Amino acid sequence: MGFGSGTGYVLQRLDPSMAISWFPTSLGYEDRELIDHFMCTASCTLAIFEPNKNDFLGLLLRLALSDSSPSSVAVLQSALALSSFYRHGLQASVFRFKAHALRALVTSSKHCMEGPTVFQHIAASLILCHLEMLGIPNTLSLWFCHLSEAKTLIDNAGLNSQIFQGEGSRLLNWVEYHMVMSRFSHRHWYLSGESTRGVRTFAPVDQESCHSRKVNATSHCSHELLRHLYNMFDMIRRPTDSLYHSDEYENSLRCLENKISNVVPLPPQGISDIQYDVSTGWVATMDLWKLAALIYLKRASRNFSGISPQIDAMVEKAHVLLDDLETFNQAFPLLIIGCEARKDEQRMRILGHVERAMRTSNLRSLHGLRIILQQIWVQDDLAVDYQLDYLKKLDAIISSYQIMPSYV
Template structure:
């Protein structure tokens, strides 16, 4: 039902509590629920509805009632006000160690990176041709340590993309790190070498954040943003700030003490992320700055500071700016169609995140405006063939309540994984499904879900800081 402060009586076709409250009852599909105190039944077996349409066949194919001890511990952690430790999700099985294809040379891998492996790069726009050409050009420019480091990094990515996890890819990565360390000891000679130090991090481990933070320091210390109009530098800045903006979301909800080698407090944006200079504002969509600001602004609703008028006014002002966000101007030299889709997707999900995260546990769990925003997101963007952006998928996945909406999310993940980007979405899907189980178990509660604590528990359930780019 719309307002979870009204307990559902589980009546069909609608519950009488909703009728008396004059609320539209959306009912429930198959969902988890706690057994009653005197209920001796530990399992109930029902019949699937008859298959009458393609939509029904898709729903029947997907199993939503699928929980484990972790989901129970996850629910207990949130409802215990965080007094129990974060339960860790079981990590997806790693691919088997295999051998690369014989006879491959470095030139073959460079060509493979140019033709295929570059698709695994993650940018705000799905168009990766520009950054591909920039990286290849910088890697082949000279034989100094920065250039060698970048070349080995590209070879490692190409080898991993083409042949999977194997010794050759690891050797190239180690060589890239060695060259990078040599270059760092010698010092940066000019802005071109500074640009070559911006590496491609591994998103499968916590080290990706170290690389992003290192790239941010290089940009700050070498004033690299002043060269944003030079060939290739703008594309690299776009890539770095995109990763940095999404890192703020993960750091905001990370509950473990060890997450970063950065000396800044966890969750605090670097200076460029708080107020990016005019050079970069011509390249970056404003919605990324707003997302970063939302992550550093929102407080846990039970925090006494969340009731201060100044805080409420800041939230309202931030919501207004997110609503007014438009596509970046043509001077940004980016694909307007692709970026327009990405901007709208991030605008909607950033607004949903901000509203949910700042919501009091004692107020209505939904509003007509928020319902319309969620419905719009499910009716337009998620009908696309694929979605390479993890943050919007995660935020919208957490909003899926009906079987149809959950099938839409799983369908989008399935279609995206079949694409050429070769990015595993197993951890993302596991996090979304854990939220579904929690919502089901919490559905009959008299208070709404504490969104901030739920996000804290989901993101902290991973053994390493997850990336949502």
């Protein structure tokens, strides 16, 4: 596949293929309008680690509109809250829909939790997680608590449970993508409980137990690259660790680097020839994740901040991929690639990619990404005669946020 031709690849354009006439008659006109808006626009910014968002959107709508059970109502109300936020901004209706969703989840949890109900609880929790990521003002990382609740449901059901076969694997992969990326946030933000100690008395939930929770291993449903990212965030040790200079650590790093390097981004299955742009865009996206993972592994595993021709070459390749993609709104690769910008030209280039991403997503992580990158570049510029500590630099910038940021 050739890049650099100037052809822009579209990762996904959602096509609202479901007519509004089939919606349940119990929905009022305004709610039907919001669901229509959710189909067309709001779902475009759901952070999903798969190429075909149309199919995933169909799954969410079926869970939301399948019946009038509390679990189905929870999905519907959370979708209405997200759509209302996109359409009208942070108005009272957003909080009303959100409250209805939470009450429905509480009501539903009092009854037997079987396959479809578990799906609906997971979907509602993840939509609420995204709603919190959009910038709802609070002093807690509630997005992570919603995510942790979804992961608890999966763990209680069992990763290998039959309910997570077929379409259930899509929900499992959605949760695991967020949980894997939250490990990156955790490494650099949550430092021995200090980030939440000041607001603990205001917490309506036990936030510290959310943050200290051990994330179970990823499952067979996860993308190969996600599994390597999980292992990377779990494996990397700090210089103060007693095993940091051990042969065992060095060998494990070399093995993981080989595994990531050998990942071959493949076009998604089930994509027709007329969806060529979607298929090509997905391969480019996986290449970007692969490059970001390798750069972070080389930097963080040895706390290396110096110049590296190998890293420079990977960064340049990443920029070529970003230039060819029409939009790329996943924050982690943009952050890792942006941290490598040393010259003004390079910095303007990455800011251009961030601004393009912000046009298609209102995730707080993207709006804060520009600020984080600028803070990192200021620190780099101030270090005239020495190299900044890579890990401490990320720690200092990311942990300065009162709410743990997400980089999905």
